[in-house]
Amino acid sequence: MPRSPCCEQAHANKGAWTKDEDQRLIHYIRLHGDGCWRSLPKAAGLLRCGKSCRLRWINYLRPDLKRGNFTDEEDELIIKLHSSLGNKWSLIAGRLPGRTDNEIKNYWNTHIKRKLISRGIDPQTHRPLNKPAANTVSKPSCIKNPSPDFKYNELTQFKSNSDSLEQQQQQQYGHPSNGQDCLNLELSIGIRVSSANSAESKPKLENNNFQIVEQAMVGKAVCLCWELGFRTSEICSKCQNSNGFYRYSRPLDS
DNA sequence: AATTTATGCAACCGCTTCGAT
DNA sequence: GATCGAAGCGGTTGCATAAAT
Structure with a gap:
């Protein structure tokens, strides 16, 4: 079934906002606050969908927005946050007061990407460009x-x-x-196996449940692997019989 | 001066998440 | 636990403007 349109108003305005629309939205939110975006346009006398109003307010009209160029400190903070959070623009925006996720996303795509590339850094992986992942x-x-x-x-x-x-x-x-056999796109689902005496590597759980489960599983690990690559033997060499499960390994030429 | 190309940003679209029922 | 609607999020698009030819 096709998705229903997001707007309750079939003839809602689209495209750039006019000054009059901005004023109506600001005036309404000053009086009643934001929220309940679906009913807001009608109440404010706007021929827009709620989503559009929300976006306009959050990204452009909010009084606490910091307009203007990004500082070097902001640049570095965005890069640092992106390296650990990825494209989670709203989370990144949460650490930069006065900046919106949309603004940071646009800034990333237009400025920071190029800046990193010019430094020889892959903007997606934050690794050196000459070292492929x-x-x-x-x-x-x-x-x-x-x-x-x-x-x-x-x-x-x-x-x-x-x-x-x-x-x-x-x-x-x-x-x-x-x-020749370096292609290896491997997906594995397994249960963590460690030696019983490697105490320092274990998470410290108050009720010791993890340790109890782990000790019960030592020597009984389950491995469900599917590996795409160049086979070197008839059966998977890594887990062919170490855990009680054999994998079906069909000859490639059959 | 006219046209084409590149750039930046606001806004949209569709999917996901969350909370209420 | 299932369903539904609203809000939130991230990718993408479209347009205005600047720069290059």
């Missing part, structure tokens, strides 16, 4: 759900601990890549 090392198994504050440089820290790509591949796959 494909060469990165998988996250350690303990990092299953990074917090919003998890930063890319925590990953690069792991990478920098190894001397070479070959060593990383040796560690990760048990053999260095020969350049």
Whole structure:
């Protein structure tokens, strides 16, 4: 079923706002406050949909907006926040008083992206442009759900601990890549396995539930993997029989 | 001076999330 | 727990203006 239009008014105005519309919206919100955007246009005598009114107020008419150019400090803060939050513009805007998510998003796309590229930094990954993400090392198994504050440089820290790509591949796959079997788009669902005595790596839960569950699971890990890559043997070498589950591995040429 | 291209920003669209029932 | 409507969010578009040809 097609989605119903967002506006209750079939002939609502679109496009740029006029001064008169702005004044009506400001006047109404001064008297009654914002909120209940769906009914606001009619009450304020505007031929606009509620969404449009909300956007106009939040992004342009709000009295606490800071107009004008972004400062260098704001630039750096946006870059820093983006590196840990990604394209969560509303969260980033929440840390910059007087700036809106739309304004920051536009500023990012028009200025900061270019600024980072000119510094040799990929604006999406915040990594150096000459180091493609494909060469990165998988996250350690303990990092299953990074917090919003998890930063890319925590990953690069792991990478920098190894001397070479070959060593990383040796560690990760048990053999260095020969350049022909390096395609590996792997999705794994598993239960964390750790040695029972690695106490310092365990989260400190007040009721010890985690430790109880974990100790029960040691040696009984389940791994449901689907791996797209170049096969080197008939059965997945990583989990063919280590956990009681075998994966069906159909020959590629069948 | 006229035309084309690039840029910046306001506004829109459609999807997701959240809260009420 | 399911459903629905409203609000919020992020990606995208369209237009005005500036810069280049």
